Amino acid sequence: MSSEALVEISNVDFSYNAQPVLKRLALRFPRGKVVAIMGGSGTGKTTVLRLIGGQLRPDRGEVTFDGKPVHRMSHAELYAARRRMGMLFQFGALFTDLSVYENVAFALREHTRLPEPMIRDLVLMKLQAVGLRGAHALKPSELSGGMARRVALARAIALDPSLMMYDEPFTGLDPISTAVIGNLIRKLNDALGATSIVVTHDVEASLKIVDYVYLIADGEVVAEGTPAEVTRSEEPFVRQFINGEIDGPVRLHYTAASYESDLGLDN
């Protein structure tokens, strides 16, 4: 990946309550590409998105967005940078007291002084892009999980962001919704001329749509490459993760005392 990076993470350490989550992490996200960050649950994938969005600060190292370090931006600079970012949250995070229409219109109303007819046109265009123009009058409580995710996607692209971040976009979706969302991620990236980061543990759905993959375990990059390179890899961790094997370098069990001693059988 040689093209210029929109987002770059250099040697970042991050810990929650003295528990290390990311260790010397280095990732590049080139302009115009869709890049996946894959790894098991609890490996710090979502933390990476929060560091890029400036919601968390690294203990060490640097996260840059368009060449500027995110955690050294002033409040105004950070909010200006966020206007160029869109984020799809794992469960949509729709505003439950607003209709689908008002959810998508929210950022437009907050950041622009567009007349109402233009806001209406833009909202309906964004909803059309995710196939939910007909659902504009519904409340979030009336939507299925997949529909809520698509509305959240329409809301995230309302200001035509240059960076789209997706936090586990495929979790809990049926195969058709998974394919729809996957297709949308790719199409929207190309249509907006944006850069996309997809945090996921869904190997099958993400390898179909991304240009590059980072595999993370224990807060470190353990493998990277194009989907073809990752699929061909012979590294034990990559094989175990891609094929969903039970046996391998990643252990199922959380660190514990011996099973025998816990059951009182060691005497």
Next chain:
Amino acid sequence: MDNALIRGLRLVGRLTVDGIWQIGATTRFMGMVLLRSGMTFRRFRLLMDEIYFAGALSLIIIIVSGLFVGLVLGLQGYETLKRYGSAEAVGTLVALSLVRELGPVVSALLFASRAGSAMTAEIGIMKSTEQLSAMEMMAVDPFSRVISPMFWGGFLSMPLLAAIFSATGIFGGYLITVVVIGVDAGAFWSQMQASVDLREDILNGVIKSIVFGAAVTAIALFEGYDAPPTAEGVSHAVTNTVVTSALAVLALDFVLTAFMFTGV
């Protein structure tokens, strides 16, 4: 013995550190609320929505409670004062009790349980469902857009609610003593007018209700914002709002009363 001593010292240390941390967190939170208040006053609609939510929607409980408190005060006051031959002074008793104490205190307690608990639940759920994070990522500051308008909505509504509570209570007292029992209406109103002082009684009552409104709203918002993002966390925060607000209102009432009415 030594172990018990060390455990005791550790407990005192932990409680002290937790207490200082809590004071710091609350102060920082309130600083953010006040610093980010600009949008609240530039976009008047946001403030009006919150005044409607915290104030107008609390009117029913405030009016009904005020009426009943006034009815009871009128009955109890009349029965007691009649023994000393001064039943006409019941208007004074009802008005002073309500304007100085019961109006601000009871309406603040009701405000905490109706509007305060709803504010905590709303902020807590918005946090646990990542709605506040989503707002931040849309470059909209949750303090400016949601939390500050809620604070000012509560702050401005509380004195109005206390005034309505007192007025309804006085009307309740009039109903039971003048209309039902037959105390002379002229004596009821004239004695009240002669003995209730605008600055000493009414203004001090208004100051109390402003202080209680600020305290209850700040507690409700902080509890919601500080709630762990779980169902149990939010429910615990709502309980904390009601309990802490009630204790804060009663403690503040004692302090304010000591300064205002007794010259301490």
